Amino acid sequence: MIVYGSRASTMSQVIHENLPCNHCETRDQHRMTIFGKYAHIFWIPLFPIGRAAVDECGNCKKTIEKSEFNTAILDAYQQQLADTKRPIWHWIGLILVGGFFILSSIIGGIASATYEPEPREILLNEQIELLTKTPDEADTLTTKLQSFLNIMVVEEMKPQDFKYRIALDDFKALVLVKIPRLNMLDEAVYPELLETVETVLTSQKDLESKDLYIGIRGRSSMEMAKTPADTRYGSGCERLLYEFFGIEDQSVPVE
Ligand SMILES: [Zn+2]
CATH class of the missing domain: 3.30.300 (GMP Synthetase; Chain A, domain 3)
Structure with missing residues (x-):
């Protein structure tokens, strides 16, 4: 059985000061978390497949997804995103597979170059x-x-x-x-x-x-x-x- 699918890991989490909340209609700190999603096979990350973001209001504790962000929250998100880097290990499966093919073609090349029929x-x-x-x-x-x-x-x-x-x-x-x-x-x-x-x-x-x-x-x-x-x-x-x-x-x- 092959286990595959997508998972997500936290790429950055920042407290943004003084943001308006649509729910409690007050201004307060908001905690913004940006997740990186990636495809995995047997829990080994293969390659990135997009992002997700969640915002939590410090006052009413309501969490909202990116589609519900108001303009101010969206701005905070864009700023945070600019400083967010995807960790290299999200690519590790593809790097390993690529490395394997490069290595095996090098070895294959060497082997065929040195093979002389007995x-x-x-x-x-x-x-x-x-x-x-x-x-x-x-x-x-x-x-x-x-x-x-x-x-x-x-x-x-x-x-x-x-x-x-x-x-x-x-x-x-x-x-x-x-x-x-x-x-x-x-x-x-x-x-x-x-x-x-x-x-x-x-x-x-x-x-x-x-x-x-x-x-x-x-x-x-x-x-x-x-x-x-x-x-x-x-x-x-x-x-x-x-x-x-x-x-x-x-x-x-x-x-
Ligand atoms: Zn709120």
Whole structure:
């Protein structure tokens, strides 16, 4: 629930001598109070939204609003108003919001100026582009992984829609699987799924002596990543796979 509305605070209060009162028809001191109204959200002032004034007769104690002021009282009001300043805190919400936007655009500017695509991210994206439903039959490794998963995965997951990409170098293998209906699965079974893929792969002779880098994607992003040293799930986990292309910036071409 958002709490908002308007509030008022006293900006000035002055005793004016010898003013005529319309009610008791005598001259006496009058106490004039000028209020500043402001819009607030959750009681934090946002910006000013006008003024109000109240005059109290020292004799009959009758209080009147600005619309009822006689000429003499109105003059006193105008004089007092000239010396009345609105406190800066009536603007505090707008100042904070403005400051926040200025600051975030500065930070955003700095961030975008210093962002350079990580070379290994580009290399990984190139591999992701190569994911395919119909691997070349000569690519026995991918074909085997596909036929295993076709058998092991339940029909509802539509294993025929899975896409695959395996890249190798002398010491490492990058294995990517895209599962369009991954969101059907409870995340609790992700480790099991990852293990299934890994088990299929480690049983292959070609991969026996290689370090495995496994990435499993859902429809649009990497959801699981496993390297010899680490396993991660969820957004950003694909960074783990960068290591396949080299440590830090030393990117290594892949066959
Ligand atoms: Zn009076």
